[in-house]
Amino acid sequence: MKIALFATCIVDAMYPEVAQATVTILRRLGHEIVFPSGQTCCGQMHINSGKFAQAEPVIAAHARAFSDTDWDVAVAPAASCVASLGHQQPMVARRMGNDALAAEAADIAGQTYELSQLLTDVLGITDAAADLGSYFPHRVTYHPSCHGMRLLRLGDRQSDLLRSVEGIDYVDLPLADACCGFGGTFSVKNPEVSSAMLADKIRTVHSTGAEVCTGGDASCLLHMGGGLSRFQRTGSFEGTPDVTAVHVRQTSSTDVGDDNVDHLTAVVGADDDDHLTPGEKGTSPAEPSRIQSGFRVGQSAVHLARILASTKEDPLRVQSEGATVSGGSLR
Template identity: 60%
Template sequence: MKVALFATCLVDALFPDVAKATVTVLRRLGHDPEFPLQQSCCGQMHVNTGYPREALPLVRDHVDTFEPFDAVVAPSGSCVGSIRHQHAELAEQAGDHALAERARAVAARTYELSEFLVDVLGVVDVGAYFPHRVTYHPTCHSLRLLRVGERPYRLLRAVRGIDLVELPRAEECCGFGGTFAVKNGEVSTAMLADKMRAVGDTGASVCTAGDASCLMHIGGGLARLRTGTRTVHLAEILAGTMDSPA
């Protein structure tokens, strides 16, 4: 199987260790993903902010880049949600039906990391070790658009040394929502406060999720309050071993 890593622009620019951890996990399972240098933003930011026409070239670039691969893996439920639910629709709205068909085909082969591990590779135990008390935040796009459900939990429960604790009101949004956090700062901050309170109630030293964007938001709040709780992407937990726990 020819596998590609779609790192996403946020991970590539701000959290490269998440992409490296994704590669580490996949290589451990016998797959060496390619990293096409042509890849860029998926266009979600443009669409969600009201610029669908400007997003269309990004859709075309994404399709051209990842069409040759059997599977595309991304450490982001948000970006995979955009690829599946926005790309073909954008092309159709622009009257480019050929591009829409190609976009649907690429989207059908694109997976959020936990989906790829559990559904495609049929693996739950990836050989990880992470000796920390951890709580998991199901991000909105992974929860509602992709419906990843129990997949991340199944992967986390198989991690050696982990103390996995349930997050109260886990399904509530953390308040990030991309530009929502900028345009609606007060509401976003109130939602973040609720999420941080829930994380604090677990006594966890680590909050994890499948989206670096939400972890950036939550982690920033936790750091400002000096709670001692850090945020770690799911991929980084799964990449941890006895020799080098994340």
């Protein structure tokens, strides 16, 4: 099959290794990869800011690049960009009175898949270890992006592929369906709210004890990687205390003599007094210590394509193995 790669602008500019990993995976399956020249951006940044007139030529450039190239299906390692192709591009073109562009954009979007969609729905990949040779012997947690969940409705496609990687120690992320706070231009226009949402998300990532947090959107991972890097540098989230972190001791109520187990309970978005019994006076919680909450120093973010591309012969190394980490993102 001839597969066209839509690299997306953020991957091309910031994380080219994600595009390379995507190509590696598909070539490993025996497919031909083509790269339509002239591709740039899907226009999502313009559209989300209400700049429809500025978005129209960006949409036209995307349609021209992919219409001028011969391919069977297209793939992008970004749920948000794939969602924008189908959810936004035709709508904007119609709003601008360009019905021909709307039809062309809709046709291209209908044949463009997010990476896990392509692997599972089109290529029939269900076992990453058996079908791709994927190997990553590390503790990993996973953040599902908002667009992947709510617009593409990816469900468990990404997490199921990750779980099937040989050697992986997969741990569920608490409150996984909560937004990381990026939201494209939202994080620029509403930095305080975005930072508070990020603090919530990074606390849950830390609570898993995972070495790596992965996901299918480079934009979310960029945001979260920054949060991981910030915590590693400072040990705190200054200005974003809207999370109650409670260190509790849980004792089995059925088995007498069982050892007590320490837990970190992160009550995200809760009032500071929510965890107290009536009559107790609450105080703003102190930042939990790394020892107390089991946090690991050196956690990083990495796109799931790079984990799926990792093999025993050519493994993806983590920070503890000497890998480079920049801005909280594994390089």
